[in-house]
């Protein structure tokens with residue numbers, strides 16, 4: 001039995017599907033078991049990171065656990081508490097979802113968010129693997145709203161290039177690490193196969209959709225105002241801006257061979273991700289509204 005925390009999320013849900021397809025018994029966690037939808041036949045347990053008393057039951061009878069914390073400065077103690085519960089319950093192996101650039105001093109705030117969790121995992125005495133994915137290809141779902149409203153999609157990272165990674169590749173690597181002791185003690189950096197700018201991604205999505213996509217560059221102050229209006233916490237906003245500046249300045253132009261080394265095939269491209277999600281982007285633009 002493998003435990004997937006954050007099982008309703010981008011990576012967790014892809015990982016649940018991967019394991020179920022492979023016939024592996026899965027226990028999935030969510031704060032709201034009555035409202036979440038999962039494949040048939042899996043166990044579902046309620047876990048809330050703000051209630052560590054919910055962890056023990058989730059970890060009982062588990063061989064390996066996937067730790068999917070919540071990004072931002074408020075979630076830094078969650079992994080240590082999950083690791084402690086795993087150790088107490090006799091779990092053999094943990095796989096932690098971290099982030100690219102963790103520990104890089106140039107990333108200040110966001111580069112530190114996963115450090116306590118990585119340390120807890122490395123010092124756990126359990127078999128462990130840490131995954132440091134790059135920016136998810138699926139983050140461009142945030143473009144759906146401007147596309148629907150007939151607005152340009154925002155580019156927050158200027159001419160900075162990066163190799164966005166397909167969430168399905170992260171899930172595939174996680175599944176391998178959860179099932180095979182060969183990945184013990186490894187910290188994998190997970191990127192896509194190609195360095196590209198935000199504008200490059202938009203051009204590839206436009207080619208998939210068969211229509212042009214207009215892009216507008218967003219200055220950091222405007223991005224801050226937008227995220228503030230969206231109700232995001234100030235510390236999260238400042239962290240996101242630091243991350244965007246890091247990419248804009250070219251520091252995230254990194255290609256890793258770890259996906260290929262683990263899976264024995266190249267990582268999926270952004271164009272492949274876009275093609276596989278074409279239907280979701282086939283929105284007809286409404287009359288432009290005020291931004």
Ligand SMILES: NC(=O)c1ccc[n+]([C@@H]2O[C@H](COP(=O)([O-])OP(=O)(O)OC[C@H]3O[C@@H](n4cnc5c(N)ncnc54)[C@H](OP(=O)(O)O)[C@@H]3O)[C@@H](O)[C@H]2O)c1
Nearest residue numbers: 006007008009010011030031048049071099133134135136
């Ligand atoms: N997005 C990126 O580009 C990117 C890049 C690199 C690394 N990462 C890392 O990826 C992680 C986020 O993964 P994701 O995008 O798959 O997450 P996500 O889609 O945002 O999903 C978050 C999951 O966490 C669960 N969750 C949220 N608050 C919770 C709480 N208080 N207690 C228990 N569960 C809670 C949610 O479950 P319920 O709502 O069902 O309870 C949901 O399943 C972060 O650690 C981030 O640093 C993201």
